[in-house]
Amino acid sequence: MIRKATSADAEKILHIWLNASIAAHSFIKADYWHSLLPEIRNRYLASANTYVFEDKRQIKGFIALMDDNFIGALFVHPSWQRSRIGTKLLRYVRRRRPNMSLRVFAQNKNALRFYQSQGFKAVSENLETVTHAPELLMAWAQGCFSGYTKVFAGDS
DSSP states (O other), rough: OEEOOOGGGGHHHHHHHHHHHHOOTTTSOOOHHHHHHIIIIIIIHHHHHEEEEETTTTEEEEEETTTTTTEEEEOOOOGTTTTTTEEEEEEEHTOOOOOEEEETTTOOOHHHHHHHHOOOOOEEOOOOOOOEEEEEEEEETTTOOOOOOOSSTOOO
């Protein structure tokens, strides 16, 4: 079941975010993710519209929207990845939105493939300000299948 997150869900959401971030970003030191916890807890969770995927009273993933159409976070606990939870969360929030965007680290190949499979296209690339790792801005628009997708050699 997907539902709007409550304040009682915050620690579970943070636990998923931290574990999934460390697992997905081996190219960034774990200390970086730990250092972001207070900001994520106090700033982002407070201002985001967050929805959780809950199964048998266990939160297995979440999606957080900033400014309604920007996906600030989409994370599934590592134990539950590849079980279509991310797809379900993304479809849930796209139902009433004509377009969405997000940022993803270019080295996070699994996330990049996932978003591409969901119709997102890379529209620009920059270096993230703290880690200096390449980051892509990706966008999706209802009914739009064009856009800049050739980011890496060998892409079609």
